[in-house]
Every structure is written in C-alpha cells, then in structure tokens.
Amino acid sequence: TVGVTGAFANDDIMKNQKDPANWALQLGNYAGQRYSTLDQITRDNVKNLRPVWQFSTGVLRGHEGGPIVVGDTMYISTPFPNTVYALDLNDNGRIKWKYEPRQDSSVIPVMCCDTVTRGVAVAGNKLFLGQADNTLVALDTETGKVLWSAKNGDASKGETLTAAPLVVKDKVYVGISGGEFGVRGHLTAYDINSGKMVWRAFSTGPDKDVMIDPQKTMMLGKPIGEPDLGIKTWPADQWKIGGGTTWGWYTYDPELNLIYYGTGNPGTWNPAQRAVDKDRAKSDNKWSMTIFARDADTGQAKWVFQKTPFDEWDYDGVNENILADVTIGGAKRKALINFDRNGFAYTIDRTNGELLVAQKYDPSVNWASEIDMKTGRPKVNDKYSTFAQGEDHNTTGVCPAALGSKDQQPASYSPESGLLYVPTNHICMDYEPFKVEYSAGQPYVGATLSMYPAPDSHGGMGNFIAWDPSAGKIVWSKPERFAVWSGALSTKGGVGFYGTLEGYLKAFDLKDGKDLYNFKTSSGIIGNVNTYMHKGKQYIAVLSGVGGWAGIGLAAGLTGEQEGLGAVGAHKALGEYTQLGGTLTVFALPDNQ
Amino acid sequence: TVGVTGAFANDDIMKNQKDPANWALQLGNYAGQRYSTLDQITRDNVKNLRPVWQFSTGVLRGHEGGPIVVGDTMYISTPFPNTVYALDLNDNGRIKWKYEPRQDSSVIPVMCCDTVTRGVAVAGNKLFLGQADNTLVALDTETGKVLWSAKNGDASKGETLTAAPLVVKDKVYVGISGGEFGVRGHLTAYDINSGKMVWRAFSTGPDKDVMIDPQKTMMLGKPIGEPDLGIKTWPADQWKIGGGTTWGWYTYDPELNLIYYGTGNPGTWNPAQRAVDKDRAKSDNKWSMTIFARDADTGQAKWVFQKTPFDEWDYDGVNENILADVTIGGAKRKALINFDRNGFAYTIDRTNGELLVAQKYDPSVNWASEIDMKTGRPKVNDKYSTFAQGEDHNTTGVCPAALGSKDQQPASYSPESGLLYVPTNHICMDYEPFKVEYSAGQPYVGATLSMYPAPDSHGGMGNFIAWDPSAGKIVWSKPERFAVWSGALSTKGGVGFYGTLEGYLKAFDLKDGKDLYNFKTSSGIIGNVNTYMHKGKQYIAVLSGVGGWAGIGLAAGLTGEQEGLGAVGAHKALGEYTQLGGTLTVFALPDNQ
Numbered sequence A, B: 001t002v003g004v005t006g007a008f009a010n011d012d013i014m015k016n017q018k019d020p021a022n023w024a025l026q027l028g029n030y031a032g033q034r035y036s037t038l039d040q041i042t043r044d045n046v047k048n049l050r051p052v053w054q055f056s057t058g059v060l061r062g063h064e065g066g067p068i069v070v071g072d073t074m075y076i077s078t079p080f081p082n083t084v085y086a087l088d089l090n091d092n093g094r095i096k097w098k099y100e101p102r103q104d105s106s107v108i109p110v111m112c113c114d115t116v117t118r119g120v121a122v123a124g125n126k127l128f129l130g131q132a133d134n135t136l137v138a139l140d141t142e143t144g145k146v147l148w149s150a151k152n153g154d155a156s157k158g159e160t161l162t163a164a165p166l167v168v169k170d171k172v173y174v175g176i177s178g179g180e181f182g183v184r185g186h187l188t189a190y191d192i193n194s195g196k197m198v199w200r201a202f203s204t205g206p207d208k209d210v211m212i213d214p215q216k217t218m219m220l221g222k223p224i225g226e227p228d229l230g231i232k233t234w235p236a237d238q239w240k241i242g243g244g245t246t247w248g249w250y251t252y253d254p255e256l257n258l259i260y261y262g263t264g265n266p267g268t269w270n271p272a273q274r275a276v277d278k279d280r281a282k283s284d285n286k287w288s289m290t291i292f293a294r295d296a297d298t299g300q301a302k303w304v305f306q307k308t309p310f311d312e313w314d315y316d317g318v319n320e321n322i323l324a325d326v327t328i329g330g331a332k333r334k335a336l337i338n339f340d341r342n343g344f345a346y347t348i349d350r351t352n353g354e355l356l357v358a359q360k361y362d363p364s365v366n367w368a369s370e371i372d373m374k375t376g377r378p379k380v381n382d383k384y385s386t387f388a389q390g391e392d393h394n395t396t397g398v399c400p401a402a403l404g405s406k407d408q409q410p411a412s413y414s415p416e417s418g419l420l421y422v423p424t425n426h427i428c429m430d431y432e433p434f435k436v437e438y439s440a441g442q443p444y445v446g447a448t449l450s451m452y453p454a455p456d457s458h459g460g461m462g463n464f465i466a467w468d469p470s471a472g473k474i475v476w477s478k479p480e481r482f483a484v485w486s487g488a489l490s491t492k493g494g495v496g497f498y499g500t501l502e503g504y505l506k507a508f509d510l511k512d513g514k515d516l517y518n519f520k521t522s523s524g525i526i527g528n529v530n531t532y533m534h535k536g537k538q539y540i541a542v543l544s545g546v547g548g549w550a551g552i553g554l555a556a557g558l559t560g561e562q563e564g565l566g567a568v569g570a571h572k573a574l575g576e577y578t579q580l581g582g583t584l585t586v587f588a589l590p591d592n593q
C-alpha cells in the first residue's frame, strides 16, 4: 500500500475497500456490510475448502475482530497484551514485524467481558490499535514502529478499550469501555497525523458535552427540542457515572459524511438507582442505549435514536449499524439496520433517524411486546421489568438474557439478496437487582444474573438467521448449540461463513442456510470471518480463541453459575468442546479448483 | 479398549501395538520404530492431505511427544501444568475427560529446557503421566480419575520429570531430569497396580545402586570385571551429584525381556571438576552417557555401553534406542540403533552390547575423528576438547553443539527399506567451562556456550536424513533452516513425515526425501508425528507448539545470545516464522480418495 502523505487517509481506505482483494476495514467496508464480491468460492465448490496455513498468536483467551488485509500484508491483533502482527502473505504468514505493547496487567480485572480487542484499523501508512490500557497507538504499517500514542482513558477508574478504531479522512475515532464500572462513555476523534484530540462527544450530560444541538439534532424525524436531556433524565448526578460506553462498532456514510455508533447500558444495572422520582417515564437515562449519527468532521450529532430508554436488563445499544439501501413500501430508503441486544432489529432512515421497521429477530423475546412506531419506544412487559418487580426481587424468565439476542458479533448484509445474515443468541435470564455504591475502579453492577437456553425451544443457545430488513422478518433460522459469537461474512459466490463457540468454521448457502462445509478449528471462534484475494486466489481467514462474555468461564477460569456477570452457567458445557487458544486459520480451495 | 485385570498390562499393549489402527506407544511400538503398516496415504496421494480437525490444548510453550490412540480415544498431554485430555475420535475430538494436575509453578525454573513433557503411556485401563513436579500418576482411561500417584523426585533439589513413562508387564518405568542441577540420575520401576516402587537403578555410584553385577553385566561383549566403576571413575564424591539423568526414551524387546535406555551428561559441564588426578584416562564418569540394557523384571543390567566417556560437551546419551534386525557382514543381527547427541550413530548387538557399526551421521562432527571399534571409545580431537583447552578458555568451532547432532526428537525405522529417517541438528558451538559450586536446587552448569549453524555448509541448522544402519552411511540428506526438533514417522505407504520448528508438517518420499506435501501449522513443531486409523480411514496427527531447548528463546522469552544454556542465539530468527502455541492437528485425505 502506498503511504498517504496528505490529510485524507480515507482516500486510501476508499480505494482499498473497493478492491475486494483487500479486507480493508474490520467490517469489510465503511457501510459495515461484511460482504465481498469475491466469487471463486461458491456454494458448489466450498465443500473442498481446507486450511492452507495457520498462525498461532502466542496469546490465549478470546480473539475477537479479524485480519485486515491490504496488498501483500495481513494485520492481526491479540487479546491483552494486544500484540499486533504484520504477516507476509507471500510466505505463509511469515512475521514482517511484531508490536508488543508493555501494558500493566492491572487493567485485566477491570475488563468486564474478557481481555478482548476487536482489531486494528489500517489507513495509508498507519495502523491504529486501541490497547486495553486506553492507549491509542499509531504504528507505521511498514515497520511497526510507534508514530504516536495518546491516552484515551484511565484504567484506575475502570476505563478500558476493546473497540476497533475507525479512520475517516484525517481522524481516528476511538471508544471506551467500562459500563460495569460507572464509566461515563464517549467517542473521541484524534488527528491521525499528530495524535491530538480533536473532539470528544460524551454519551451523557449537558448537550454541549454530548455535542447535541436541541434545535438541530433530530430525533424521530424532528429536532429534539428540549435541552440537556442527558442530565434531566437522570436522578441528580447519576449521569456522571451513567455508562453509555462506546465499545461496539462504528460505520460511516461518505456521501452523508455521517458516522454511526451506539452507546451502552446506563449504570448501574439496578434500575431503581437510575429512576427520577421512582418514575420510569421521567427516567430515559439519555443518551445511553442510543444510536448516534454524527458529522464525521465536527462530531456534532445529526440525529439520535434511543432504543432502550431506562434499561433494566443490560441491553447495551452498541451493536453495529449496517448501512444499506433498502426498499420499504415501494420506496428506496437510505437505511441503517441495527440488531439491538434488546432483541429488536431496527431499520432506520440513516439520513434523519426516522424509524422504518422494528421487529423481534428472535421469537423468544418477551421483555417488550413491540416497538411503538410513533415514539420508537418498546412496550415493556411489567412481568419482565426488573424495575417494576423491584430491588432484591429475582425477575425470572426474561428473554433475551443480558447478552442480548445479539452481542458484539457483527452481522453481514448482501446487497445481492438484500438480506442480513445474523449470528444470534438464544438465551434467557433471571435478574435480581440490588443496591450498589459507586467507588472509582470498582465494579458498579448491582444485579445478580443467571442465564440458560431459551425455554420451550430447540435447547441450544444460538441461532444463525437470515433477516429481511424491509419486512422485518426472519427468512430462515438455523439452530446452534451455543451462542453464535463470531462475525458473519457473505459473498458473491452465494456462500456465507461464520464460526461457532465449539470452534467450527461453517460455510452455508445464503439461500437457505444449509451447511455446505464445516471445519473444527483449534478453539472456539469469536472472531469475524474475513475474505481476501492474493495472487488471484480467494482466501477465507478467521481467528480462533474462545472467550468474550459468552466464553468468559473458560477464558477467566470461572466456574460458579452466576460468575462472569451471569454468563458462566449457561456456557459451562463449552469446556467439553473446546479449550483456550489463539490461532489464525487461512482457508482456500485446492489449486485445481 | 478392554480393561486389564491381571498383572500383565503389556498383553494389552502387545495387542494394541500390533493393530495399526492404534498408535499405542509414544514410539509406535516397543521397538521404538515409529513405523506404521497403514498405507492409505501414499507417495502419490499425500499431496491431497489436509487438516480435518484441530484441538487447542489451552497451554502455550513446547509441545513434545504425541497423541496416543487406542480404539476410539486419543490421549494427549501438555507442557506444564501437564493437562491430559481424552478426546473422542467419533466427535472431532470432543473432550471425554480432562485431568489438570495442580502443580507448584516453582518447578518451572528448574526445568532446564522448557516446560515439556514427552507424553503419556496407556496400558489396559490405565494411563500414566509423569508430571513436571516428579509426581507419577495413574489415571483411569475411562474417567481420568487418579488411581494412584507416586513421588519420584524432589523439585527443590532440581529434580523434574519430562520423559514419557513406559509400561512393561506389571511395571511402569520412569526417568528423571536435572543433569544441569547436579541430580543423580536413575530409572525407577513402579508396580502399575499399587504404585509401589519395585526397583530403582541409579546411573552413578556403587554397582549395587546401579544394579550392575561386574561378573555378569556385559560391556563390549564381555563382563565388566572391575567393580564400582560408577565410583572410581569420579573424583571423590562427585558421582553423588554426577548427573546421568534419564529423560530420554525407553524401548523394550519382549523376546529378550530387556529394556533399553541411555543416561545423560555428567555434572558439571566443566570437565576439570570431574577429572580424577586431572587425567582423562581415569575419568570416564561412569555410568553417565551410557546405554543400559536391563532385565525388564529385575532391573539388573544385562549390558552397558558408554558412548561418550568423560563428556566435555554436554552430549547427553539419552536418545532413543531403536530395535531392528539388521544384516551386517551377511549375518542377521538383533541390533539396536542409536543416534547419539555426540554425532555418531551406533549399531549395537542388542543381545550383548557388542559394537557393530559407529559412524558420523552429520559430516560436520569434529570433536572426535572416529570411534575405536575395539574399545568403543571416541578418538577425541584435542583442539575441540574443552578439558584439554582448559577452564576459562573458550573452545571454539566444536561440532556438534551441545544440542547434539540429534536431541530428543525420535527417529523412525522402516523394516521395509531397512533405513532410518532421522531429524537432525546441524549446529556448532563455542564452549567455555568455568568452575562452579554445587548448591542443591541451583543450576550446576559451569560453562558458557554460543551456538551457530555448522560453518561451510548450507547455512541451515538442520538436516533430515535417511541412514543405513548396516553400512553406517547417510543415504540422502535434506537441508533444513532450523534444527529438526520433531519426531519422524515412516509408513508402508512409502511416505514419511516430520515437523519443522517453523511449524511445517512435511511429508516426504521415503525413497529420496523429496517433499511431497507441506502445511504450515499454527506453531513450531517439536512433537512427534503419529498415524492411526479410525472407521477405516488413515489419519496423521501432530502437536504444534514451539519450544524445547532449541526453541527456549521463544518459549521462555529469552533474547540474550548465550541464554538458555547457549541455545538462544542460534535460533533467534525463529521468531520471524512462528510464535508460541499449543494445538493438535489431525490430517487426512479427502473422502473421495
């Protein structure tokens, strides 16, 4: 790749993402579609796929994200200590350079959901890595040398960094984690050349901090109007420790010049502590659980959409916002599709935030009956309201579990089929909130959870589904034994891919989901399946390495049913199928095919 | 596998090793041949080989040994903490049970050459594991439950356990490591049913301890005659801290009822401290560096053969003794073939210890010009004698290096071709001995080493060779970039296998060594390639996970040229090719072949 000397790195990214030989961004392209026009691997020949080379990262625990490929080089990163490798595709992954940050391991205990990172960003001659310890580094893509580094947070307050950065023009956007530690979330833009902070948009607090203009920033098709909802929808100063972290995925529309991302759960998990006058109606806890569309340059909010006002279930609203043009009621809409943790899939007009479709993408979802299309609000079922049921009461049978109907695992959208291919969870929970006091750097959770497979279903804890974003309907659904925690890929060859927690890489027919190929890799897959072309041949690449929140029991050696914020019990059988690992596997067809 | 209730577990092993569907012993059979009569994978179709499933062991660092397969179950073990897995071959390696010993990690610093184990032994319904901390455990093969455990040594004295146990009849033989800590070596037999020690044969000291009868135990075809050479060939009490550890491989001839194994280097590495009257002639340091043939029942030594009397280079004599019937001078001989660290390959009459052939198997060997066929003694070249050159003098250009022309990596013998297929090292060294004092549990080395590729050669540090044990000649030789630290396999299909430190599994034509297939696995291979059949299909299985002495730089994070007892410098480029790992890979042909 040719170094970019001017200010605009995304000329380079735009070029790279157009050439399907590359896998230029974590989500495949700025639209977050995880789709490739490569078509050498087809529904007919994919059965002959096989690993062609592998690379152990030298690190165990959860490997999220996936390989970035630009030209002859592949870039991968590992869980803590966040080692980055540049691998030579001309020599079976020989190491061109290795960057191994020296990070204080004291950050590990404040990472809520395993020591994951969701990968690096490459733009021109720079590679960007968000380290667990909140250091954002820019590395030279040729040498791995540090060009600059910036401190984006403070681990002693429970702040960490797991999200993949996104580069647009001369800025790199970085999120923050720590919703379970009372961290006040923000998205921050740094200058890619100097490493200087350009702006920081908080998720809670006064409009100025949130970079909202109540007269201009849209909500449901019109200006918000009322100022400082980021303060008023919270009791007293609760917004200062109110979460809304930004540890998910970021997408970008170059024409609209808007970036999209979501904010996480409000803190604490005990809703009573976040209620204004004990009144749910007054307590949206804005702007937690909100999709933000921001001007990519100024950071100013163009529109907002809060999916789960006053969260009572830890349904972080951070999942990827996939940009696609979708026909709804006969009209082509510039849409954004979001599979929220809360179990509803939203199709939204990405120009202005207007809600177009909102339907359950898992039939077991029961905490709300539907989304009111006028207000965008869920109709909450009091039986599953942990606020209505009250503190120190165990609300049982809530679906989905806190892991959501989908968590960090990104979906894929095929512009050909117009469908989304979605790795989902099929897990329910019991949730008992309790009063908790805030102390900086200490867990600020305030609920005890148990999780288990969705009752009266197939017994498994996952489904892999195809979704129609216009109709808001499941097209087909494949049951899986465990939560599907790996990002999906769809390709022009008519074949899609995802990984399973047992470690299988699976290829399926986009038409009907039929299994076309599977291979049991060394460890559970929570990474995202990517594809690229090298010397005229198509490859599939994925990281294995079980972990993440679903695999936290294995990753952190926890065995108590309610440990790992409640996730351990449900997935305890995982240890019969797989163990910790950390390996990249590259697949291809035999040469004669 | 059917449980053995009677005393003789080797009825079961004998049966298992005869069925090529199993890989019943670490070395394939009692004769240590690492040969299989399976022939589905041939020199013609092996190019279509590919991984079919994998299993991450959850442990990093050097993975030696290999999978044992009996019936539908595969058993593997990991480096420290020596986790054992029973994997279900009917379900892509689903975990039937896992045994995870709780070992004190204080043993790690006293393991000289990485935290390796060379694998488990299975006999009847029992599995035997030698833990790093010197605990020998017997596990139930069905459940993984501990049946009994015995303490074979004391880590606080520098004693550890890395060797694979061997079971014969009602006994399991266990070795000990710690030659670099002044440990006095021994081989110990335990009753497989009770775990009680039956006998212990020391490598040094009085004949009684060594279980030698000078009137009966043969040396070079006649009785030793002189008593207590295990004392007399040492200065004062030096034999008590004199090494001769037994960390290599053990083989067995059921007809002769003899077991064979070798002893390691004498301690310290500074020869001056082991010289009687400063006279090499008086200082054999017996019975270090010695092949022992012992009665499998009583432990009594039938014959002995010391390969490197008065070692001055750390040429541990522990390499595997492969039993094969070989034609020499027109006569069929019951032979034993040993590729010693010292660079000579010995063909010996295994009935009585008579020396038949002794030739260099690496042309670079220079410390001795030849082996005197009468005395069995090397003719040492004073230029490379670290004793002649003296304490605090750096003797340079010694070939082979301390790692030997071959180290723990076991060779393979094909009864069809009559040849041995040998993974070898091609490394030389500088060696500077210095005075060292013994202190229990502290390193007792007394020499500083540097290692580098054999000069004036192909630049690489390994060769894979075919060897004619009758003629004592290299038949063909393939250069390798790094030491070949993986055990070889030969098969009736005309194809052989080994792994490389870069991580390649390689298949070669037994005829000429030509590369027929290679696959870059996740991490460097120092495990041994095994084969088995399941449901009528032949599989190849190997552990990846770089480490061992050659890979100690990567494994232990050492970077100083002379660290890792001198091994780090030579292999520092390894980090460009591979990183730490720990994965089992199972290969097979596509179903239509």
Ligand SMILES: O=C(O)c1cc(C(=O)O)c2c(n1)C(=O)C(=O)c1cc(C(=O)O)[nH]c1-2
Pocket (backbone or CB within 6 Å): A064, A112, A113, A114, A116, A161, A162, A163, A176, A177, A178, A179, A180, A245, A246, A247, A264, A265, A316, A402, A403, A407, A408, A547, A548, A549, A550
């Ligand atoms: O609130 C937060 O700041 C925060 C951070 C993270 C993270 O950074 O990994 C997760 C979550 N929350 C979370 O709710 C969650 O379900 C989750 C899953 C995972 C994962 O990697 O598997 N991380 C996180």
Ligand SMILES: O=C(O)c1cc(C(=O)O)c2c(n1)C(=O)C(=O)c1cc(C(=O)O)[nH]c1-2
Pocket (backbone or CB within 6 Å): B064, B112, B113, B114, B116, B161, B162, B163, B176, B177, B178, B179, B180, B245, B246, B247, B264, B265, B316, B402, B403, B407, B408, B547, B548, B549, B550
């Ligand atoms: O003297 C000893 O007791 C002893 C033990 C070991 C071991 O147990 O691994 C090795 C050695 N020596 C040794 O000399 C050596 O070359 C060696 C290589 C390895 C290995 O696993 O790669 N172990 C050992």
